[in-house]
Amino acid sequence: MEVIVMQDEAERVGLVADRIAGLLAAKPHAVLGLATGSSPLPVYRELIRRYEAGALSFRGASAFTLDEYVGLAEDHPERYRHVIEREFTSHVDLDPAAVAGPDGTAADLPAACAAYEEQIRAAGGVDLQILGIGSDGHIAFNEPGSSFASRTRIKTLTAQTRADNARFFGGDADAVPHHCLTQGLGTVMEARHIVLLATGTEKAEAVHQMIEGPVSALWPATILQHHPHVTVLLDRAAASRLLLADYYREVFAGKPDWQGI
């Protein structure tokens, strides 16, 4: 796991955008894994800026989102399908038909989950997955206790996650759905490169556990210790509980430029 602590947001975002640009240049039909939540938003804004400047095209690419609420009306603005469109995909030349997410409105949810797994497989799998992390250590919506082998399925959100996400529902935790569909940890782990972004002290404990804690279903993100190519980008606050922070800084400072992330 590569851990990069950088206080400057533009620098952190630049590293991720450069990596995505490099991927698209080498593989125009790349498959991107997109996350919702606030952590990836600066990356999306930078990708949109580069697209508008004519420096980047997503024309041949496709994208899969991680998760979706269950129980929100089709046109609810907080459905992740709408969020990702509003925040990112509608502003670039990604074909709307090439952007998929689990269908939280399906009558048969298990069938929708199985179909989503199949769709990802048929696309050749995710080349680069952008991730955030919940304050309880969840990735996508894989809450504590999630199986490390899990695939896309229905999950129940914790009270902590519903409280954390209340800010998107007018501050009302009761308005946050109890259920969601989410790619499983086994699904997420098949992405070829995982780039996780976290900022702020409220993420510090989850980040410490993810990088330095014992691998445990209690902190689902710890499964990433078993992935061969994970890049974690942190500000100082999110890195504030890391035991080996000085070492991570030393490693990154000594890294040759050609290596990228």
Ligand code: GLP
């Ligand atoms: C949400 C999402 C996750 C996201 C996480 C952190 O509930 N399902 O994919 O990574 O919580 O969100 P944020 O980046 O807003 O802190």
